Structures are given as structure tokens and as C-alpha cells.
Amino acid sequence: MAIQALIFDFDGLLMDTEATLLDSWQWEWRQHGLELDTSGFFAEHGGDVSESRYTALARAVGSGFDRPASHSRRMAYREKIHTTLGLIDGIGPWLAAAQRRGLRLAVASSSPATWVRPNLARTGDLARFDVLACGDEVDRHKPDPAVYRLALSRLGVPPEEAVAFEDSPHGVVAAQAAGLRCVAIPNGFTARDRYAHADVLLDRAAGVALEEVLARLPGGASAGGASAGGASAGGASAGGASAGGAGRSSSRA
Incomplete structure (x- = not known):
């Protein structure tokens, strides 16, 4: 699919x-x-x-x-x-490639919207995302799948038609528990062998094309949505967190 x-x-x-x-x-x-x-x-x-x-x-x-x-x-x-922190190297090109293909984009974070939204707005990236689903909107945090289920509900797509991207082992568990395939890019504070359960494991985003990453998913995968040059995955809905939308929230404080 x-x-x-x-x-x-x-x-x-x-x-x-x-x-x-x-x-x-x-x-x-x-x-x-x-x-x-x-x-x-x-x-x-x-x-x-x-x-x-x-x-x-x-x-x-x-x-x-x-x-x-x-x-x-x-x-x-x-x-x-x-104040000078931007997107991690390689993430910007992935988001741009997704937008060119009409893929919808979401954030699923254990941090509250009051942390996620202004940080993305500061770098000019908030409008890229159709949906924000954040930790202050769910009762349980990752590894519980609640925030991923909320993101899927707001996107209006089944889990088999979406892919998660995570940097932590418990984030991978949360995504997979929601029925998603998950690409992991280990953070610098966790041993790589903790990510054996990820569907795709990368060293970094930089220098790897999004198409190559998706093609490595189990069973292969094709990007649906609009063709290149079609509807953008961004839009005004991200600024409103998609109908009231609100990672680890330990990273906000």
C-alpha cells in the first residue's frame, strides 16, 4: 500500500x-x-x-x-x-522531498505543544506540518502508542499508510505499537544495539535520500499522494495544530 x-x-x-x-x-x-x-x-x-x-x-x-x-x-x-538550533542535518531535504510528492507530514512528540510549536515556528518549519500531536494531549507518553494514534487520527490515514521516524528505542516501540513501520536514527546518548527492533536503522539523515529510506522498509514502499509539484504537505493547518493539536518532554526542561 x-x-x-x-x-x-x-x-x-x-x-x-x-x-x-x-x-x-x-x-x-x-x-x-x-x-x-x-x-x-x-x-x-x-x-x-x-x-x-x-x-x-x-x-x-x-x-x-x-x-x-x-x-x-x-x-x-x-x-x-x-536560539541558533535548527533542523538536524538531512531532515530539511526529507521534508522538502515529502512535500514535492504530496505526502502529509505530522509530529508525534511526548513534549507539549508549547515546546514543539514555537521551536518549529522559530526556524520557519511549522507550516510544513499538517498535524501536531503532543504529550499534553494524551494520558500516557512513549513507549505508549497514544500520541502516535492521535497523530494518525488527525491525519485520517491508517497506520499501514504512514511511516514513523524516531531517535529513541522507546519511541520506536511506541510507533510500532500503533501499527506503524519505524525508521530509527539513534541519538548520541543511546547505544545502537538498542534499536534492533526498528524497521530501518540509519546512522544519520544527511546524505540519504528519502526515497532510498522508504524503499528499505519491509516489503518495500512507494510514496503516494500527489506527484512532484502537486499539493504541498504544509499549509495553515499546522499553525493551529490541526483541530486543536498539542518526545520526549524531558527535552523541554
């Missing part, structure tokens, strides 16, 4: 917000003369784990820890280093 839509994770897949997140926490620990133990930093699920991180920092600092000041300082630092 021809592919009609592509669904992308946000944090670590569309943008390398994972790196700015880790950087900001390491920086904040150093403000107290401490070094963050980065082992196990990234949770094995979607959702916000910032409170547990602040608890760990407070324990290390002691009674003098000022959590509001710490949070304000860290977020200001992260915003500063984040």
Missing part, C-alpha cells in the same frame, strides 16, 4: 534539543562547583522528569539550594544556546 504520510518525533529527531538539555544541566551543576553524572540522564520513557533532576541537584548542593533561582538561571542559559 502506498505511503500517504510521514510522522516525526521532535526532540532529538527533528531538532537536537537533547544536546542543549544535557548541556544546560551540566552547566547548572557547575554553577555550584559540581559535576553532573550523565549516566542514565535520559529517561526510558517520554514525559517531564525535571523535578527528579532538581531533587538530585538539591541533594548534592545541600540546604542552601534555591530551586527557583536555579531553574531561572538554567532556562535562561538554555534559551541562549538554543
